[in-house]
Amino acid sequence: MDNEFTSFQQLYIGGEWTSSHGNRFIEVINPATEEVIGTVPEGTVEDVDHAVQAARAALPSWSATSASLRSMYIKRLVEEMKSQQELMAFTITSELGMPLHLSHDIQVVGPIEGLETHIDIPHRLNEEKIVGNSIIFNEAIGVCSLICPWNYPLHQLIGKVAPALAAGCTMVVKPATETPLNAFLLARMIDNIGLPAGVFNLITGPGATVGEAMCQHPEVDLVSFTGSTRAGIHIAKSAANTVKRVCQELGGKSPLIITKEANIEAAVTFGVQDVMLNSGQTCTALTRMLVPVSCYDEVLSHAKNAVKEISFGDPLDTRNYMGPMSSKKQQEIVLDYIERGIEEGATLLTGGTDNPLGKGFYVRPTIFADVDNSMSIAQEEIFGPVLCIIPYETLEDAIEMANDSPFGLSAAVWGESQQQALDIAKKVKAGQVYINGADFNYQAPFGGVKQSGNGREWGITGAMEYIELKSVQV
Numbered sequence: 001m002d003n004e005f006t007s008f009q010q011l012y013i014g015g016e017w018t019s020s021h022g023n024r025f026i027e028v029i030n031p032a033t034e035e036v037i038g039t040v041p042e043g044t045v046e047d048v049d050h051a052v053q054a055a056r057a058a059l060p061s062w063s064a065t066s067a068s069l070r071s072m073y074i075k076r077l078v079e080e081m082k083s084q085q086e087l088m089a090f091t092i093t094s095e096l097g098m099p100l101h102l103s104h105d106i107q108v109v110g111p112i113e114g115l116e117t118h119i120d121i122p123h124r125l126n127e128e129k130i131v132g133n134s135i136i137f138n139e140a141i142g143v144c145s146l147i148c149p150w151n152y153p154l155h156q157l158i159g160k161v162a163p164a165l166a167a168g169c170t171m172v173v174k175p176a177t178e179t180p181l182n183a184f185l186l187a188r189m190i191d192n193i194g195l196p197a198g199v200f201n202l203i204t205g206p207g208a209t210v211g212e213a214m215c216q217h218p219e220v221d222l223v224s225f226t227g228s229t230r231a232g233i234h235i236a237k238s239a240a241n242t243v244k245r246v247c248q249e250l251g252g253k254s255p256l257i258i259t260k261e262a263n264i265e266a267a268v269t270f271g272v273q274d275v276m277l278n279s280g281q282t283c284t285a286l287t288r289m290l291v292p293v294s295c296y297d298e299v300l301s302h303a304k305n306a307v308k309e310i311s312f313g314d315p316l317d318t319r320n321y322m323g324p325m326s327s328k329k330q331q332e333i334v335l336d337y338i339e340r341g342i343e344e345g346a347t348l349l350t351g352g353t354d355n356p357l358g359k360g361f362y363v364r365p366t367i368f369a370d371v372d373n374s375m376s377i378a379q380e381e382i383f384g385p386v387l388c389i390i391p392y393e394t395l396e397d398a399i400e401m402a403n404d405s406p407f408g409l410s411a412a413v414w415g416e417s418q419q420q421a422l423d424i425a426k427k428v429k430a431g432q433v434y435i436n437g438a439d440f441n442y443q444a445p446f447g448g449v450k451q452s453g454n455g456r457e458w459g460i461t462g463a464m465e466y467i468e469l470k471s472v473q474v
Contacts, residue, residue: 015197
């Protein structure tokens with residue numbers, strides 16, 4: 001990759017590339033090669049204040065713009081992103097490790113499609129409702145702090161930026177320190193389309209300092225965060241003193257219930273591929289496969305066959321389905337969980353803790369059999385390519401185990417028919433349930449229950465998180 005696109009010396013604040021108040025930089029590591037591929041500024045608390053003040057200054061005029069104008073800017077950004085697809089995909093692969101052919105479709109084309117669904121949302125938000133003797137208006141909530149994760153960096157960034165733009169909000173955006181380069185490319189695109197100064201502001205830095213300041217700042221009206229449940233709890237506490245709205249998409253330990261009447265081979269193959277995608281670094285990954293005791297041996301056989309089809313290694317090799325973990329730290333966390341699973345008495349069906357590639361932060365696709373739902377590997381989010389296969393006697397037992405979790409972000413059911421799966425899905429406590437291999441829908445609300453967070457992203461429901469309702473009695 002051209003060095004011009006990997007090393008950034010300035011932050012993007014108030015419509016200008018601006019030097020940080022500090023003099024430190026963050027190194028970005030390619031997890032496949034373990035080499036430094038770029039640097040970005042390490043922002044400071046003073047930078048946060050600068051960015052928030054720029055967003056606050058831009059708010060009155062931006063929130064007063066017409067729906068047509070906001071729609072136009074979103075459409076321009078879609079076109080700009082489409083023209084930079086290849087560069088964005090290569091950048092994300094270099095800093096995250098997802099194989100390039102998958103990065104292009106999932107990490108870039110997907111977010112563009114999601115952004116495109118927001119083109120008409122400004123007009124929908126502009127609609128007024130008459131209720132009795134009241135007129136109900138939608139108003140932009142204000143200045144938003146948007147804190148993004150490293151696993152789907154552009155996807156989650158667009159999931160926050162798009163509704164904020166549509167609603168007429170201004171924003172301060174912080175990408176994860178592991179994967180910040182794609183956010184700087186997006187800032188260049190936003191600058192290219194001429195978005196008014198101060199509407200979008202980009203700052204980088206550690207969550208403990210920069211992220212904390214973004215949550216506590218009195219001029220911020222909303223905090224949207226995607227990340228771990230532990231960090232989410234801390235963010236909610238930090239934002240509480242000024243009674244900000246807090247929207248969070250947090251951890252998950254999602255179940256896949258397979259019924260005895262289902263196509264077992266198709267269901268198991270789907271489940272294995274789902275967990276191994278992005279090296280297991282997916283918040284909605286179906287990491288608990290709940291299967292009938294009567295089909296257990298068949299399930300294990302299909303699972304082993306499915307893993308044999310998953311190649312891992314160099315993310316620039318189109319034959320590979322899995323690349324490395326995002327960082328050395330994440331690799332160590334996952335390997336520790338694999339060791340813990342063995343200690344807890346689960347049977348290692350495939351995978352393990354060795355790294356046959358030597359260099360790079362790789363973890364082999366790993367499946368545990370004979371897992372009890374009370375084990376830590378079945379209750380805690382591992383965030384790696386680790387699948388737990390858990391047997392059940394009755395569907396009632398499966399539903400009970402599916403709900404026996406502190407999380408409730410996602411789930412899936414594979415049944416004999418859509419109706420059978422739908423009947424089960426209604427009893428599962430999760431923000432969304434996927435039936436018989438259904439695809440993600442950018443127009444449907446996305447978010448969790450219990451310790452998986454609050455609020456929703458995507459579609460008109462996600463855009464409403466960035467709105468304050470005002471009723472005028474006449």
